[in-house]
Amino acid sequence: MWHELTSDQQLLRDTTARFLADRVPLDRQRKNKDSATGFEPDYWTSGAELGWIMPLVSEENGGLSVSGRGIVDLSLIAYEFGRHSAPGPLADCNVVASALSDSGDEGHAAALEEIMTGSAIAACCLGAAPWQEPGESTISIARDGDDLVIQGSIKPVESAAQAGYFLVTGRSEGGVTQALVPASTAGITVKNLKAIDVSRKFGAVSFDNVRVPASVLVGQFGGAADAVAMQVRRAAVILSAESVGAMESAFAMTVDWAFDRYTFGRALASYQALKHRFADLKSWLEASHAVCDSAADALADGLPRAAETVCAAKSYIGEQGVELAQDCVQIHGGIGVTYEHDLHFFLRRVTLNRLLYGTPGDHRRWLAQMQIEKELAA
């Protein structure tokens, strides 16, 4: 990342990097693969103390962005998460915190406080995504007198089993609705899923006629579509920055390997066939950095191009991040597909991030929709 960083931003990034190297080194993650939670509770609260979940929350709500451009600060944290393949629901917790802060609703202040301090984990149940047709929604939220009734299911949901709160997004008559429900609410079931990540855990969440008071609403009933689109954009930037960090680690590791590994009396780095592959990987990596920074900038400054740039970042990095990591595996040869080697952590990271908050296909269709609307308007 090449943002002109302020000294506060550098401090935030470096402190996060040191903390992650100390708390979740890959060797420890490798050994703990069967842990149910993926990380210790105090890992998350200590991280929260470093300011991980504050950048998108307004100052009135106790938030803090060291640069005044929260999503840019957050992309620096996420980048370090990717470089260290660190566990923890960074995207979801920040998205939920930002949604509660934006809603300005006093009723959610206590939950927001818990999420920001890391004492509660929040997870997103995105049952109606911006690129989906109404018929494709998997969660519905209906009104029944003074109550809301939530029905449906969603997977994968990160850290679902540890979550204290779910931000549920569902289809309602005439629009999209969001509600913040405690995970302990009657009618909610969480089923643990197996996942290709070592330390990130996922679940399937189902809502069986979950009846909740209307005070759980985040924003207006049926009027959350714009807020959801904004949340998805924030998550997309966070996940993209994370993937760029993971790509950087995988690439650096593979360049080192190319200089150290000899075949036929020559270093791998001396073969033109491989040099050209490395040049391609380098161009994908630089392009990923560039579009991710550009997306974070545009979102931070509320530029008109933000919507398109974020989609482009999420789809490009989603696709090319995985291709880069797989090529790194190929260039490693047999060692590249072993559990002992570190490379797979980064491969896993970019592979899951490709899926979360919209695949490249989803974001490309969303982009196409914007393009069609733009040309119709012209």
Added chain:
Amino acid sequence: MSTEIEPVEEFRLRAREWIKSNLGPTQPFDRTQHCKDDEEELVAVARDRALQRKIFDGGFAGICMPKEYGGLGLTPEHNRAFNEELAGHEYPSRFAVPTFNPCASTILEFCTAEQKAAHLRAILKGEEVWVQLLSEPGGGSDVAGITTSAVRDGDHWVLNGSKVWTSRAWWADWGLILARTNWDVPKHAGMTVFLVPLRAPGVEIQRIIRLNGESEACQEFFTDVRIPDSDRVGEIDAGWTIGTRWMFHERMGHNSPYVTYPSGMTLSAAQEDSPVAIARKSGKIDDPAARELIGEHRELGIVTRALQGRIAEAATKANKDMSAVDRLFRGVASVRRSTIAFDLAGAGASVWDEEEEAATDAIGMNFLMRQISCIGGGTTEISRNVVAERILGMPREASGDKGVAFRDVPKGPSRSQG
């Protein structure tokens, strides 16, 4: 007048006003630089010269060029602001590349004050269009392997040989040429750069017909062309020092601070129609697979632009060779984009009846021509070598010409001396 530099935002507002009241909308040939026939091309050329003159008279030409040569002496940020304001407007596209860059950039960096005075202002006034005379029939990638020779004769040089693939030489005015002046030293040590008028006696220019039917590329034959020593650039035999910078500028392409062109402009005939328009015509607009292709096309455009910005920033700070990353990415992304356009167009891009011709033949032809974005301006393979060797520090390829007098370097039939 104060010596303070005008703040970028003030400059931008002034540029916006001027552009709005002086420049019309973008013309189709601004984007494709591809005209129906020579007659139309010459009209476009005249329009470009007049337009450049208008910009000069309006006080906006050569934003980053020094004031003493007719420019404004401002910063790359000023140029970027102007380019952003220029979006959607007509502009002198035939001056952008290679006249402003790499030719004017190289002249500015290496020419004497007299040479600069003679040419830079003329370029900014729209009076001189320049071409770069690097590639030869014997090879373009190995630029330092050129065999066009210049031999000293009193206060002149006598030029013999041939250059090729020179875009628009048939109507352009001047060329920057790299020629061999010493055959008895290793190849990099025996070249010199000259300024050569394309209408000089002994210069014969032939057109080359490309597979899509257009013929803007030319081959030049030089027979005993006499160049005064005052048109030599830099020291004798020191041409490679200039050549490496010249090619650095070339890799910057339209990103160079010396180039004026509307931001966001995609410079390929393949984008004549937007992918949305293409998919509408072919009836695929509601097909989800087509939607993904449209999105991917847009995505690559956005990523290409973001990368250009990042590299332009890097080039002023860190590793100059980073421009090779940009060149590589642009080439590959553009190839993918023309394939997408071709796929969206369906069968109509390959076979058509007369009524359909205007609508779709360009897409098919552009697809056939799509590799030019990976060949022109130095191939993507050469960029890959630069990235691997100069950015990642990987070992250089073995070569057959190190430490050998150029005369004795193995050459293919087209470069062997007669």
